[in-house]
Amino acid sequence: MTGRAMQVICLIAVLIGLTPLVALVIATVSKGAGALSIGFLLHAPTPEGVPGGGISTAIVGSGEIVAYGVALAVPLGLFIALFLFERAGAIASSIRFSADVMSGVPSIIIGIFAYAVYVERFHHFSNVAAGFALGVLMLPIMVRANEEAMRTVSVDLWEAGISLGARRSRVARSVVLRGALPGVVTGNLLALARGVGETAPLLFTVASPTFAMTLLIFNDATQPFPDAQQTAWGTALVLLALVLILSTTARTIAWTLNRKTR
Amino acid sequence: MKRHDDNADQDLGDAADRRAHVDDRTARLARETRTPADRPDPGPDGTAVTLEDVSITFGDHVAVRNVTLEMPARQVTALVGPSGCGKTSVLRAINRLHDHTGGAVRGRVRLGSLEVYGPDVQPEVLRSRIGMVFQRPNPFPTMSIFDNVISGLRFNGVRNKRLLREMGIAALHNAALWDIVKDRLHQPAVRLSGGQQQRLCIARALAIEPEVLLMDEPCSALDPVATAKIEDLIRHLSGEVTIALVTHNMFQAARVSDNVAVFLLGEDRVGELVEVGPTEQVFDTPNDARTKAYVTGHVG
Numbered sequence: 001m002t003g004r005a006m007q008v009i010c011l012i013a014v015l016i017g018l019t020p021l022v023a024l025v026i027a028t029v030s031k032g033a034g035a036l037s038i039g040f041l042l043h044a045p046t047p048e049g050v051p052g053g054g055i056s057t058a059i060v061g062s063g064e065i066v067a068y069g070v071a072l073a074v075p076l077g078l079f080i081a082l083f084l085f086e087r088a089g090a091i092a093s094s095i096r097f098s099a100d101v102m103s104g105v106p107s108i109i110i111g112i113f114a115y116a117v118y119v120e121r122f123h124h125f126s127n128v129a130a131g132f133a134l135g136v137l138m139l140p141i142m143v144r145a146n147e148e149a150m151r152t153v154s155v156d157l158w159e160a161g162i163s164l165g166a167r168r169s170r171v172a173r174s175v176v177l178r179g180a181l182p183g184v185v186t187g188n189l190l191a192l193a194r195g196v197g198e199t200a201p202l203l204f205t206v207a208s209p210t211f212a213m214t215l216l217i218f219n220d221a222t223q224p225f226p227d228a229q230q231t232a233w234g235t236a237l238v239l240l241a242l243v244l245i246l247s248t249t250a251r252t253i254a255w256t257l258n259r260k261t262r
Numbered sequence: 263m264k265r266h267d268d269n270a271d272q273d274l275g276d277a278a279d280r281r282a283h284v285d286d287r288t289a290r291l292a293r294e295t296r297t298p299a300d301r302p303d304p305g306p307d308g309t310a311v312t313l314e315d316v317s318i319t320f321g322d323h324v325a326v327r328n329v330t331l332e333m334p335a336r337q338v339t340a341l342v343g344p345s346g347c348g349k350t351s352v353l354r355a356i357n358r359l360h361d362h363t364g365g366a367v368r369g370r371v372r373l374g375s376l377e378v379y380g381p382d383v384q385p386e387v388l389r390s391r392i393g394m395v396f397q398r399p400n401p402f403p404t405m406s407i408f409d410n411v412i413s414g415l416r417f418n419g420v421r422n423k424r425l426l427r428e429m430g431i432a433a434l435h436n437a438a439l440w441d442i443v444k445d446r447l448h449q450p451a452v453r454l455s456g457g458q459q460q461r462l463c464i465a466r467a468l469a470i471e472p473e474v475l476l477m478d479e480p481c482s483a484l485d486p487v488a489t490a491k492i493e494d495l496i497r498h499l500s501g502e503v504t505i506a507l508v509t510h511n512m513f514q515a516a517r518v519s520d521n522v523a524v525f526l527l528g529e530d531r532v533g534e535l536v537e538v539g540p541t542e543q544v545f546d547t548p549n550d551a552r553t554k555a556y557v558t559g560h561v562g
Binding site: 154156157159160161162163164165166167170171174175178179181 | 386392396402403404414463467476
């Protein structure tokens with residue numbers, strides 16, 4: 001009887017937990033679908049009151065910002081994780097601790113940081129600065145995801161590589177990284193999906209809200225014009241779809257790579 | 263290993279020769295049928311691996327102390343003893359794996375006439391002359407059967423496809439695995455059974471043409487049938503390559519080894535080498551009372 005009661009409680013909890021997600025998707029789709037068209041994706045925004053117009057600049061801008069962030073965070077994340085995999089000791093522990101602290105830092109603070117080190121110094125807003133902020137935001141997530149993935153490669157395999165006369169760098173590449181690849185790809189894509197949706201790091205760094213999807217949503221949704229609000233919902237839908245695609249791709253790649261070695 | 267690329271043709275010839283040689287030797291696998299004349303000649307200086315007063319410590323903990331041991335070339339030397347008496351530590355000192363695990367090795371280790379811990383020795387080059395097989399089969403799970411075999415060659419810079427193929431096939435023959443895997447060379451290595459995976463790991467170690475093969479309890483994760491096959495293989499390989507075999511199984515040592523080194527824990531819980539000699543002598547007429555107690559099953 002208690003088992004049955006437990007099952008019911010769990011089921012209710014699952015339903016309550018799923019409700020916001022389902023409601024969010026339904027709301028975004030129902031309010032945003034009306035805005036969607038080929039033109040919405042391909043045209044630049046028009047000034048308020050001018051009909052038509054799309055979000056192409058925001059899509060391109062977001063892509064560019066994310067690309068800068070990835071260029072910074074992905075290679076750094078891999079090397080730092082490799083370092084953590086290979087070395088034990090005080091330095092590794094403090095790096096790991098820093099990464100954990102970093103991933104808990106509110107993103108608005110990372111935004112201000114990027115503003116201070118880039119925008120203030122070079123006296124202009126830029127997607128590079130925003131990419132830097134996103135990179136700083138994604139880096140700790142990537143480091144920990146990479147390290148977790150690398151931990152699934154046993155020390156036995158590392159030693160097998162070393163004992164065959166391979167250099168550490170070669171073992172890192174051909175054994176550790178290759179073995180961890182499913183987890184590395186998944187972890188990096190999930191961190192990327194997280195980064196794509198960030199708004200705060202872009203607030204102080206991007207020149208115009210029309211240059212990034214999240215800023216466009218923030219900007220247009222708070223305006224009194226129905227057109228602008230419609231654009232905000234449409235952009236939200238595009239962004240949601242993008243994040244969903246990224247997450248699904250991450251899982252699919254992980255699944256495919258894992259299956260190959262079974 | 264640059265030498266492989268430079269002497270490709272010669273190596274191909276060697277590989278073919280060796281295969282013929284191996285086939286020829288399968289008839290006298292069994293230890294009982296081996297006559298003294300069949301026993302391999304010792305190497306140029308008769309000794310492949312020499313340890314002189316070797317002690318290994320991990321931090322404050324002394325794992326094994328003052329080991330002096332010679333492993334004759336192209337023979338099987340078994341390192342036996344109870345758990346925790348430093349056998350594996352000694353084995354890993356030979357290919358400098360302790361460089362990476364924080365173990366400190368004192369004393370001298372020589373591979374042939376090379377000082378293993380000499381100032382000019384590159385550990386990678388040293389290790390390319392020494393193969394190693396681990397307690398649990400550890401083929402690279404992301405690689406096919408054949409890619410596993412040739413992985414060491416690739417790690418050492420061999421790129422010639424024909425050479426890789428020749429040497430890989432030769433290694434599979436040497437590990438008595440060719441007939442089992444020849445039709446599925448490109449399948450993932452992890453699909454093989456445990457015993458086959460271990461023989462694949464032996465093939466992988468043999469492919470780099472090592473002078474010495476270090477085997478760290480290679481049968482500890484295997485069933486008796488797979489164990490028997492590995493033991494056959496060890497007999498089969500002795501005479502071609504010097505083998506250092508760590509085992510806690512006295513019967514296994516008796517079956518496959520030419521020489522036995524007996525390790526026991528000293529009174530202060532530090533591993534010691536208490537006796538070393540030809541296998542029959544150590545088992546039949548041990549010099550040391552502790553060895554006698556151990557080999558007859560009274561302790562350990």
